[in-house]
Amino acid sequence: MSVRIFHRLNFTIPKPSLYKALYFTPIRTRPAHTLTHVSPPRTRNIHPIYAPSIQFTSASRICLSRTHYKSYLTAATPPKLRSRPRKPSSNVDTISPKMKRFLEAIGVTMMGSTIALILYSGRPFDSDRENKYKDLDSFTAWYKRLQARFEDFLQFFTEPPSDKLLQDKDTLPNFPPLTLVINLEETLIHSTWDRQHGWRFAKRPGLDYFLAYMGNLYELVIWTAQPTYTAEPLLLKLDPLGMAPFKLTRDQTRYVDGKHVKDLSKLNRDLSKVIIMDSDPDAYSLQPENAIYVPPWNGDPKDTFLIDIIPFLEFFVLFDSQDVRPVINRFQNKKNLPQAYSEWEKQWKEQSRLEWEKAKQPKKGLASWAFTLGGGHVQHEVTPIYQAIELRRKYMRDEFNSHYKNLKEQAPQFQKMLQEEQKQFEQMHMKQLKDSKMTVWELITQGLPPPPVQPSDFGQMGSSPPSQQSLAGEQRTA
Incomplete structure (x- = not known):
């Protein structure tokens, strides 16, 4: 059985004695059938830079002696008190599954309504305006009507309300x-x-x-x-x-x-x-x-x-x-x-x-006398x-x-x-x-x-x- 222990490289140990103590942490073996995954203890008192990464090259499983490891890291990194509770990673995590399904239904409904409105906006005109599109194919005529209605909608916001701003x-x-x-x-x-x-x-x-x-x-x-x-x-x-x-x-x-x-x-x-x-x-x-x-x-x-x-x-x-x-x-x-x-x-x-x-x-002359x-x-x-x-x-x-x-x-x-x-x-x-x-x-x-x-x-x-x-x-x- 061979064991290779790796440490993170982006940190500095304040004292060599602490670094040496970490290497000589007691290790005990357990049978392979009693161990499925080995990882450092997950607790907020353990600083991440001291957590080693262990790679196994044989079927045998080993684990660190958690008692010594935890006591050492607790003394090395005192606990950090939180002033306020931890926030969720996103608002989606706080939504119940029922609310998620409701919001998805609303999104699908809005998307369908938008597509239906776009298709309906290309309908034929009821006035003589439709004569402009009678010689076009169906898709081109539909697109031209959609464009004309969209321009009419923009004109409501970009043009004056009347063509006669002053009285006659x-x-x-x-x-x-x-x-x-x-x-x-x-x-x-x-x-x-x-x-x-x-x-x-x-x-x-x-x-x-x-x-x-x-x-x-x-x-x-x-x-x-x-x-x-x-x-x-x-x-x-x-x-x-x-x-x-x-x-x-x-x-x-x-x-x-x-x-x-x-x-x-x-x-x-x-x-x-x-x-x-x-x-x-x-x-x-x-x-x-x-x-x-x-x-x-x-x-x-x-x-x-x-x-x-x-x-x-x-x-x-x-x-x-x-x-x-x-x-x-x-x-x-x-x-x-x-x-x-x-x-x-x-x-x-x-x-x-x-x-x-x-x-x-x-x-002067004859003209003046006359x-x-x-x-x-x-x-x-x-x-x-x-x-x-x-x-x-x-x-x-x-x-x-x-x-x-x-x-x-x-x-x-x-x-x-x-x-x-x-x-x-x-x-x-x-x-x-x-x-x-x-x-x-x-x-x-x-x-x-x-x-x-x-x-x-x-x-x-x-x-x-x-x-x-x-x-x-x-x-x-x-």
Whole structure:
């Protein structure tokens, strides 16, 4: 009989005497029929690095004297107390066999339901849409229908809820023909966050005057990519008087290539009369010819962009532009658009003055005598066009400044009235929600209930009360 004893190699014995004592552990033999497996004693008091591995080369069986081995290892490695009970290796070990069978049944049922739903989604369409697949083979037609239904499902989450985000133009009296869409983040406001104060928002210099003035020249729309539940409180504080009648949020954007895009074609307006101001080029990537790029505002209190851009936006109103896109395209690639427009306007005024003075000179020769004998006048005292434009601009600004002063004085009354109407609307909304409670079965069979009717004073979301609408109408008429 030969015995070979092996030890683990990835440990170090603190003392040679302990290593020697381990080799000279007493060994006693037993008959082969009384021993089936020999291994070191399994107890938590035995450190694994001292457990030898024994290999046998004959039929005889031997075992270590457990009494001496256990006492030695217990003294060498004191027991380690556990602060908490041993955790199972996985949660599956704690599940009963009955629960395992139940979970397996659920998994098989869900897998079968998924396969059945996929097969059912490729069924033929009940409408004329099925004509597109009538010439295809059965499998290809089924795959195309499945793909079409999947795209329809994605469109529910990536497309605006309606193709008409704004009311029809003919239903909005006293509204200007041009529409100005303005972004919120980094265009009108700047947001910061810290652990002490949380989120804080700052208004761009000149914001209140800009919104009030543009609200008299344009149909003003504030369109933000923020969710509705975070944008609404912010917009109410930003524009408490409702100078921007319409507010749109992330729900009205399109989700394209991982980005929220503002599709101007969904506004229900003529694109030749729509301007968008945004600090993110991706937001207007579908209609870049209608866009004015606004440098992002990082909180600089000396920023004057909103005031500097006013003359350029006045241009479209003063000249009654039928299509804003050619003018925007002319200045779109300029590094500083307000400065570029100011230089162009100076050149245009000088050129118009020279042309008017040239046309003002009296006619000479036979033609002038014939014109005089015919009862005409050689000279016509008319106002040159550049002076007429400047006078019209001065009149608009003076009229607005007087109204704006009165508006600021009456602002507390308007805000109080808005808060009261908002509170009444919320109470009416909660009452309608309570009256429209539905069971799960009614929800499945009848679908969603109709949206609650908003008070007539509010109209669309974000519209101002009648008193402010009439005030805005008076300002536009002036």
